[in-house]
Amino acid sequence: MKHQLFQNAKYVLGIGGLFVGLIMYGISLAIELEAVDITMSTMWLFFTVILASLGLLIGRIISILHHWAYRDFLTDTWNRKYFSTRIKAELKGKEKNGNDLCLALIDMDDFKKINDCYGHDFGDKAIRKVADVLKANIRATDSIVRIGGDEFVIIFPYTDLACAKLIAERIRKTVAEECEYVTVSVGVIEVGEAARTTALIQEMDHMLYHAKKMKNSVTTMVMEA
Template identity: 45%
Template sequence: MPKADIKGGAQPFNIQDIIIELLNSLSAVRALSELNPQAGNEKELISKALSVLIQNQDMERCSFFILNEDKDLVNLTGLSTSELFGAERIKKKSLTFKIGQGIIGLAALTGEIQYCKNCKTDARFINNNLQHSLDSLPGSLISVPVIAAKELIGVINISHPEAAYFSEWHIRLLHIYKNMMGELITNYRLLKKMEEQIAVRTKNLEAALDDIRKLKEYHESMSMRDELTASYNRRYFYTQIEAALARAKRYNQPLCLLVLDLDNFKLINDTYGHGFGDIVLRDVAGSIREEIRESDICVRFGGEEFVIVFTDIESAKGKLFAERIRQRIASLALKVEEREVKITASIGVYCLYGEALEQPEFDIDTFLHYADQALYAAKAAGRNRVVFFSAEMHGQ
């Protein structure tokens, strides 16, 4: 195929030229087909596609004008031969064309490749109101519309300083190239849209799973909590005391168990009603929680009985905490029917430490039994007091 010279004549290709042009064209097509639409952003992807043309087709400069939401053709990116091989990029004013304006706009309007053999004399180029000086104009220029699924994506602008530089061979290659580039950009956009949809659905799924997790935790918490006092219940106690007892034995850490029973609570219920009794239980539970640490456990064991577990605490401090809880409950001033009702509690305490931690037969039931024995002793001694388990109580 002939290649036009600057003067507008024609010089024939020899067989060697044809083979070289064919190899270059195949290299360009192959390089474009190997671009990964998942890599980088759209501008980066298009820049790589333009570099393929420059590397394989001896084109001085390639630019891409993308169609924006306002239906204008905006210069997205551009690349020259010198920039490709390391020269400093020359900053140029970003150009914008209307559809139908200039050669670029005409390519977009018609959907056909527009070839300007001499930009200094071509009316399509001169009459685009861009006020170029003749010296700054390229010699020849091709504008290639990139269309996919019958929708215009943008226009590739290819220039060379020589007039009439581009041949029929270039035009045929660009027909193939623009179709491949349209598919490349379309695939990229589809992948990005799919990724965005997946991200949104993943976020929604994570939010739904988080709601399910919170709901599960709430129901588990409710199943472990006493509805009236918001304290933990007997079921929770047995799940925690076993682990606490195992840790105490393993690390030789003292462990104290308090069993607390409100004094004369049946009389309070019979005198003032169960509604007031419920108020008493809620206030007592709240007072206990305010006196213990976060690592400690407060359990409503049943009726007016509460169990408190103090972890990693010596007997002396266990006694101090128990006494503080007793005094806090005794300080409650609850009113009913203009009358002030005083509340007291008896507390039995057993602290596991020292040699007792090494007894393999010591279990949860024994732990509770010893604390209960101390509670019975507190009741027998006149109520409203703290009693520690002693050896004399064993077997009673």
């Protein structure tokens, strides 16, 4: 996955390489001038240690850049930018391999009223609590995405509609039981063979609208194209 923040990594590599090069040049020059008593084997050991440390540092920086690019800071779930990238990859995989793919759409009911009655701090806590319920009720292969203020999507790769609905229903009931003043509407889409990203996002909006009408149940649909 690429993001413009990753462009910074090449500058880190360049500066790090320049830094190592200058150190090695300085050590080599000092040895030639007999300013220091260092054997070549010691010098190369020192070089290896520096290179390994630099590699670990660059790996950590790239990890941080990835976190900034694709994570939602309020809930520590994936964000909408990640969804756009991931769903394209999933659709390509489905077109190639014909594997099952489902999406669960979760929207907090009357969230504006929650903010108006209890304040935005409570609203943020409620969003985090719902995200925690989602994390506790999915599998390792599934991905949670916060696509809007109070809207989430769960990506279920290699999962049919019946299984995805079962997980979604468990999530809906758990939120009602564990989250104070909060309920959610849930819809599940089984993605068809010829689905496109743009059409899929449009269907997600329609699904949330229908899910709002169907209280106390999970709405399902199959998207053929």
